[in-house]
Amino acid sequence: MPMETVSTIAAVRERVRRWRAEGRRIAFVPTMGNLHLGHVSLIETARRHGDRFVASIFVNPMQFGPNEDFAHYPRTPAQDARMLTEAGCDLMFMPDVAEIYPNGSDRATRIEVPGLSSVLCGEFRPGHFEGVATVVAKLFHIVEPDAAVFGEKDFQQLTLIRRMVVDLCMPVTVIAAPTVREPDGLAMSSRNQYLTEEERRKAPIIHQTLLAAVERLRAGERAFAEIEREGTEALEGAGLRPDYFAVRRADDLSDPEDGTKHLVVLTAARLGRARLIDNLQLRT
Numbered sequence: 005m006p007m008e009t010v011s012t013i014a015a016v017r018e019r020v021r022r023w024r025a026e027g028r029r030i031a032f033v034p035t036m037g038n039l040h041l042g043h044v045s046l047i048e049t050a051r052r053h054g055d056r057f058v059a060s061i062f063v064n065p066m067q068f069g070p071n072e073d074f075a076h077y078p079r080t081p082a083q084d085a086r087m088l089t090e091a092g093c094d095l096m097f098m099p100d101v102a103e104i105y106p107n108g109s110d111r112a113t114r115i116e117v118p119g120l121s122s123v124l125c126g127e128f129r130p131g132h133f134e135g136v137a138t139v140v141a142k143l144f145h146i147v148e149p150d151a152a153v154f155g156e157k158d159f160q161q162l163t164l165i166r167r168m169v170v171d172l173c174m175p176v177t178v179i180a181a182p183t184v185r186e187p188d189g190l191a192m193s194s195r196n197q198y199l200t201e202e203e204r205r206k207a208p209i210i211h212q213t214l215l216a217a218v219e220r221l222r223a224g225e226r227a228f229a230e231i232e233r234e235g236t237e238a239l240e241g242a243g244l245r246p247d248y249f250a251v252r253r254a255d256d257l258s259d260p261e262d263g264t265k266h267l268v269v270l271t272a273a274r275l276g277r278a279r280l281i282d283n284l285q286l287r288t
Contacts, residue, residue: 116137
């Protein structure tokens with residue numbers, strides 16, 4: 005069955021209703037387009053959790069700050085459609101801004117997830133996670149999936165959406181897909197294309213610094229502040245501008261204690277025009 009592309013909420017609901025009447029299970033991957041192999045891995049994961057697969061492509065203005073790259077965010081709809089078709093997608097939902105925000109994104113009802121929206125990346129990108137939570141909630145109500153897949157690369161986003169789903173009693177299972185990396189360890193991201201050749205050569209230091217921190221934690225070190233400070237200094241020494249380098253509890257991103265069993269080390273660092281995020285988890 006060839007992939008179908010629709011742009012309206014009514015069309016998505018009509019297709020999903022038809023599948024539900026056939027007893028199909030619906031899996032969903034929301035994206036902002038400009039797809040790469042990391043997105044393909046999300047799609048492949050989604051296909052294992054449903055009989056019919058929906059992907060959305062929507063560059064969400066609500067999650068971009070006033071000085072961020074909304075206008076210049078790369079948009080590649082023809083390439084995206086080809087990749088989704090090859091990955092076995094059944095329905096591509098590609099709405100315009102007015103379809104999602106009929107009264108404008110600045111006047112829309114917003115969803116905030118307290119304790120997760122304003123820490124780490126939320127501290128440096130005020131309003132970003134309100135935009136994420138709001139658009140994902142809207143998309144969940146439109147598609148009504150049984151399962152939705154999000155990448156672990158944006159671990160804070162994944163954690164926030166899991167909390168929102170529980171708090172708002174949404175009947176959606178949130179599936180985490182592992183981060184997909186380039187051969188040198190750099191996490192795949194649409195923003196990697198902003199890097200110059202020289203910056204691209206520097207960028208793997210992010211993954212290397214995370215690995216070094218995880219090894220210290222695995223060896224039993226629990227001087228979290230020192231590990232964070234040295235990680236920050238390592239990135240600065242390589243010419244990056246880190247927003248943070250943090251060790252947190254993986255379940256809720258709060259500060260860890262000596263006995264915390266499931267940890268995550270997260271960082272966000274600026275390199276030229278790009279703001280790159282990455283993380284590694286550790287179970288002790």
